[in-house]
Amino acid sequence: MSTASAQETSNLKGKYHHGDLRQALIAASYDLVNAHGADAFSLADACRLANVSTAAPYRHFKDRDEILAEVTARGFEAMTAKAVEAVEAAGEGTLDGITAMGLAYIDFATAEEGVFRLMFGGAPALEDSEIVMEMGTNCFGYLIQQITAYCSAHGLEQDADAVAVKMWTFVHGASALLMDQKYEKVTPGLDVKRMIAEAVPLLMTKPG
């Protein structure tokens, strides 16, 4: 989702109606959030990137939060795409595929840290957005699908939902701690990929 073209689209001739300011602002905001975090993100910066005045965004968005909600939605979109791609490469309905999906989640979190934090940062205004919520369930649904496929293919009778929740929990925790560099401060030499690969089968086994 890297869009250095945020300016390109705006500079068509000396136009003074920007080609598609809405998209340009979303793209610019996405990059800015990734670069400096959502806290430090300012609408004004996005405006400078798009070469418009600071009042221009309000023709397209209600307020700052509405742009961030849009960025959040793009984030879920991108993450889901990355996860699907990873699974397809490693094999659908396989343990490798499921592990790969977890790793893709973590990769996304570290590669697009700012946006990931926004997606899971608990800004109440964003949580309510229809589109954001739908994207989230989509992504999780895909995980359940993979686990169900694996279980039924191997005659396991685990509750796929329960397994999926544990998996998500673990992978999300790893993402968060990785981003915060908490691991390094506490267990310096940790191999995260290996940890995930170990934990996935463990969480797959039936408890009790």
Added chain:
Amino acid sequence: MSTASAQETSNLKGKYHHGDLRQALIAASYDLVNAHGADAFSLADACRLANVSTAAPYRHFKDRDEILAEVTARGFEAMTAKAVEAVEAAGEGTLDGITAMGLAYIDFATAEEGVFRLMFGGAPALEDSEIVMEMGTNCFGYLIQQITAYCSAHGLEQDADAVAVKMWTFVHGASALLMDQKYEKVTPGLDVKRMIAEAVPLLMTKPG
């Protein structure tokens, strides 16, 4: 009897030089961060709570981040205390104790959400603080201690560090997703305590 007016919450008597503004500001900030999140936290609000002008804090703190660092440190302190207490109640070096520590972690996250988010929100200015870092390692060290005790008592030869990291990862992920109410949106009836109680033994078993 009550000679003093009603405004003695922050201080003794109607003093013009606030008794201990530094502590009062930290306490006010702690509460505000918990109430509205670190993003929405404004130094000005804390000043109003303490009945001082917005310039007063700068006699005690370099800038806003320095107050937040102090709040963060208090957070780690409180969390560690809660964890230790929980372990001692459930039994040191036992599986129940270890599980209880995980639950205490989650309890803290949901009860003091704003501060927890601050502790793990990845504000780079705060990460460097000596005191914050020390508090973090303290808390993790205690977990390792418990796991080591349990393993040696039961003749298990797992790497306590590896187990501890997995446990922390899982519990931290659960905290994050709980705070964001992501579980409710995806698996409505989830019993989180039960999930933790199931996952702890699984993560304790040796991989491979």
Added chain:
DNA sequence: AACATATGTTAGACGCGCTAACATTGCAAG
């Protein structure tokens, strides 16, 4: 060509972080 609509601009209100200059209090030494 002319109007209506969409889109962008300038001006400005308001709040926040932070600094500088000024005021007051408490403490210590004469």
Added chain:
DNA sequence: CTTGCAATGTTAGCGCGTCTAACATATGTT
């Protein structure tokens, strides 16, 4: 006790950000 200094608090004000209102320009429909 008084005097003077250091600590602590206040008022004014700059710069920046969000957002609104009034004004200006492009687009396209008739």
